[in-house]
Amino acid sequence: MKDVAFRKIIETLREDSNLNRATSSALAELAQNASRLHFDKGEHIFTIGDDADQYYFVESGRVVMSRESATGKVFTYRIAVRGTPLNAVTCFRTRAHLFSARVVEKASVIVIPCLVFKPWVLNNPDVAAGILSTIGDLLDGAYTRILDMIDESVENRILNALSMLSSRIGPDLPLTNNDVAELVGTSRETAARVISRLQDGGLISKSRGAIRITDKPRLDDLSTSPFFIV
Numbered sequence: 001m002k003d004v005a006f007r008k009i010i011e012t013l014r015e016d017s018n019l020n021r022a023t024s025s026a027l028a029e030l031a032q033n034a035s036r037l038h039f040d041k042g043e044h045i046f047t048i049g050d051d052a053d054q055y056y057f058v059e060s061g062r063v064v065m066s067r068e069s070a071t072g073k074v075f076t077y078r079i080a081v082r083g084t085p086l087n088a089v090t091c092f093r094t095r096a097h098l099f100s101a102r103v104v105e106k107a108s109v110i111v112i113p114c115l116v117f118k119p120w121v122l123n124n125p126d127v128a129a130g131i132l133s134t135i136g137d138l139l140d141g142a143y144t145r146i147l148d149m150i151d152e153s154v155e156n157r158i159l160n161a162l163s164m165l166s167s168r169i170g171p172d173l174p175l176t177n178n179d180v181a182e183l184v185g186t187s188r189e190t191a192a193r194v195i196s197r198l199q200d201g202g203l204i205s206k207s208r209g210a211i212r213i214t215d216k217p218r219l220d221d222l223s224t225s226p227f228f229i230v
Contacts, residue, residue: 054113065101104179180195
């Protein structure tokens with residue numbers, strides 16, 4: 001039974017394009033130091049201010065990383081599904097978490113101590129190079145998203161977000177109107193109006209807690225720029 005669980009951890013770690021650069025033996029070494037945690041919907045894996053001393057990797061479910069301002073405005077930083085790390089970069093700096101990770105769909109998460117993960121990465125140059133490239137993508141994504149917030153209308157921001165997410169996750173997006181509002185930095189009411197117009201236009205269909213992309217080619221054509229969730 002332990003061997004089956006161990007193999008499943010390795011299979012999950014291989015979902016990451018950077019960790020997958022490691023040799024089989026190196027990845028098995030990393031997996032030996034991993035454990036698995038389970039969370040129900042609504043639970044937090046970590047919150048703002050918690051020590052960033054663990055590397056978290058989503059095995060199943062869906063996790064939203066976000067930060068709430070003093071005025072109550074929520075900024076969604078990342079939507080994490082299977083194969084997505086929550087905080088690989090934080091293992092390389094001594095700082096508390098800047099975002100909270102909240103489970104929005106029952107999840108299992110692989111956990112590795114940063115004291116193990118950091119030296120392992122440094123001993124695997126191909127993985128380290130991949131993580132550096134990812135950091136560059138994160139910076140580009142953050143810059144693009146800032147420009148998107150400044151230059152684009154709410155409707156265009158929503159189109160861009162839905163186009164990116166459907167390319168990454170598939171046509172069925174487990175998003176509420178409030179989730180969409182937090183993604184693009186608008187009110188829930190405004191997001192609901194735009195989503196209603198997109199549904200009337202045949203681009204999407206909306207059900208409780210989910211959005212289905214029904215015309216992906218046209219949605220992509222109407223999108224004005226890439227939308228990055230870093």
